[in-house]
Amino acid sequence: MVGVLDEKDDRHASADGKEKTVDGSIARLARMIGRDAAELTLPEWREVARWFSEQQLRKIHDAASLVAGPMARDVPIVGAGTGRWQIRRLAKRMQRRFVDFAEIIPADDAVRGEASSVAPASAVALLAGFQL
Template identity: 80%
Template sequence: GDVARWFSEQQLRKVHDAAALVAGTLSRDVPIVGAGSGRWQIRRLAERMERSYVDFADIIPADDTVRGQASSAAPASAVALLAGYPS
């Protein structure tokens, strides 16, 4: 209920503050891409920042039956791949 909404808003505010620092240098037509299990929150961020939103599930070459699952796992997969690269 109210407590969950409060926590959701606090999380979104922190992400918004960080995104505003990064997005300030980008053209206004650059979309925000959402991936991971919290991408619904990133959609809210895009609305708040008045930017278009693209769901990672819509741009990956995957079968329709697994797109959502692949998008949810994308951040963890990216971190695993980055961890495997030598610095």
């Protein structure tokens, strides 16, 4: 709904088993807050989705601030996985350099994004000596 996830990153069925369209997402979001999808316009539903995204980022920011507090200001924030777009926002908010795991993983260019989306498995594979 907020237009930041690539369709290939969405690997699981929707919570209600229905289509992953904008209308389907609106219906699920509406149910989450006890409303009917017809009660708001598309721009209003997008604003609700952005609000949830912001709440998620605030929780991550609070936790990251506790961890990063004693670290030097030049220590970057590394983002990996399908949510790295959100971590890029976090780095900007924390005024730290962002490093995308996809850019530093030693893998073929064709699979870097995919390898980043499954970063823990990619890291284990690299530690075990496999080439990505």
